[in-house]
Each structure stands twice: as C-alpha cells, then as structure tokens.
Amino acid sequence: MQLWSTYNLIGYGLMKTKLVPICAPLKTSIIITSLVGGYMTYVYPRRFVFRLGEIKYELSHYSLILLDFIIHQIPLIDMIFLNNPNTSQICGRHMFYPMILWKMINQYFVKNPEKIYGISLNKLTFSSISIFLGLSLLNHHSFLPKYCLRNNK
Numbered sequence: 001m002q003l004w005s006t007y008n009l010i011g012y013g014l015m016k017t018k019l020v021p022i023c024a025p026l027k028t029s030i031i032i033t034s035l036v037g038g039y040m041t042y043v044y045p046r047r048f049v050f051r052l053g054e055i056k057y058e059l060s061h062y063s064l065i066l067l068d069f070i071i072h073q074i075p076l077i078d079m080i081f082l083n084n085p086n087t088s089q090i091c092g093r094h095m096f097y098p099m100i101l102w103k104m105i106n107q108y109f110v111k112n113p114e115k116i117y118g119i120s121l122n123k124l125t126f127s128s129i130s131i132f133l134g135l136s137l138l139n140h141h142s143f144l145p146k147y148c149l150r151n152n153k
Helices: 004-016 024-043 061-081 092-109 121-140
Strands: 048-052 055-059
Touching (some): 004 024, 024 061, 048 061, 055 061
8 A cells, every 4th residue: 555545545535435524635645636637647647567476567658658547536526626614623734644654664664665656755755745835825714705615624
C-alpha cells in the first residue's frame, strides 16, 4: 500500500457507504490527489510497472488515463457535483498527519521511495502543501469569492 491513492480511495468508499462522515480532511485529500494525479498522468506521464509473482506488467498510457479517471477524478467530480457538505467540523489540516506518517513509512521500508511515483516525494509533499494552502485561503477567508469554495460550517 505504497500509493496514497489507495488510502484516499478507501476513505472515499467508506464515505460513500456512510461508514465514516464526510469531513474536510478527506475532501482536501481528494482535491489534492485529483490535482497531483492528473498532473502525473497528463503533464508528467510516467510508466506504471507492477509485479504479480515473478511476472512484470506495464500499463499503457491509455490504461493510466482510465485509472486516473476512476481513482482520482470520479471522487472529485462526485464531491463537486453532489455538493456533499461536511458532516463533521474537523479541519482539513488533519489530513497531513496520516500523509506525513505515510511518507515516513515509505522512506523507511521502501528501498528507493522515488520509484513509487517516479517523482521526488519531497516535490509531491511540497505540491500537496501548496494546494492545501490555496484551499485553506479559499475556505477560511470570507473576502474571497463565494463561488470558489463554500465554507460548510
């Protein structure tokens, strides 16, 4: 479970089955994962190779586009068009605790964590923090246009 998308997709599934409440950390994670996943699929495409036993498989770019749409973009589209309001008042910043733990686990247990995505984990972390700060500005400051993101408090 080296890919952050795995945790994100599990959280989204739990949210859709109403086993966990819709909360800002999950919404923030879905937005960041969609943007970063889209960037890695369309702007900076990489190979995706995985093993089953001794056999290596490599997905085509079209397969990666389909996977990105299913795993990263559908949760975002669902969240935007169904306008799922938060059912808990937890701040989105709490998404960073599991993300930092995930990064530390991968750096400790994976020989070369840069191979997970083909991009430096530090760059991905910096990108995620930048997107998070932008979302925070939109969500916590009432002087910004209301149509950007609504404050669901």
